[in-house]
Amino acid sequence: MHELSYCISLVNMACENADTDKETITELVADVGVMTGVVPEYLIKYFPEAAKGTAAEGAVLTVNQVPVEGECLDCKKSYRPSAENGYSCPYCKSLKFDLKHGREFELINIKVKKRSREV
Numbered sequence: 444m445h446e447l448s449y450c451i452s453l454v455n456m457a458c459e460n461a462d463t464d465k466e467t468i469t470e471l472v473a474d475v476g477v478m479t480g481v482v483p484e485y486l487i488k489y490f491p492e493a494a495k496g497t498a499a500e501g502a503v504l505t506v507n508q509v510p511v512e513g514e515c516l517d518c519k520k521s522y523r524p525s526a527e528n529g530y531s532c533p534y535c536k537s538l539k540f541d542l543k544h545g546r547e548f549e550l551i552n553i554k555v556k557k558r559s560r561e562v
């Protein structure tokens with residue numbers, strides 16, 4: 444169940460980016476590459492547990508799944524390396540590529556609101 448530990452790191456990243464003494468985190472947006480093996484549905488499922496007792500408790504998590512994208516080192520075109528194309532470039536058949544996307548695991552945005560002061 445490694446999604447829970449990914450959730451905890453998202454919560455930690457969000458709390459580092461907020462003034463948690465005064466603010467409550469209401470929304471988190473994360474980019475998750477398909478090659479991380481992290482299932483977005485599980486992230487969303489385990490998130491409330493990871494956020495419990497933190498400034499992100501009750502926040503809404505949105506996960507953008509990022510597909511694999513490679514850049515051919517020979518013709519510089521972008522394509523999606525996969526088992527179907529044998530990981531080769533569909534334009535020039537080269538097998539040399541740089542992986543540009545698919546491994547990211549990043550918190551890209553948070554929304555916060557000022558905590559209302561208890562009287």
Ligand SMILES: [Zn+2]
Nearest residue numbers: 515518532535
């Ligand atoms: Zn190419």
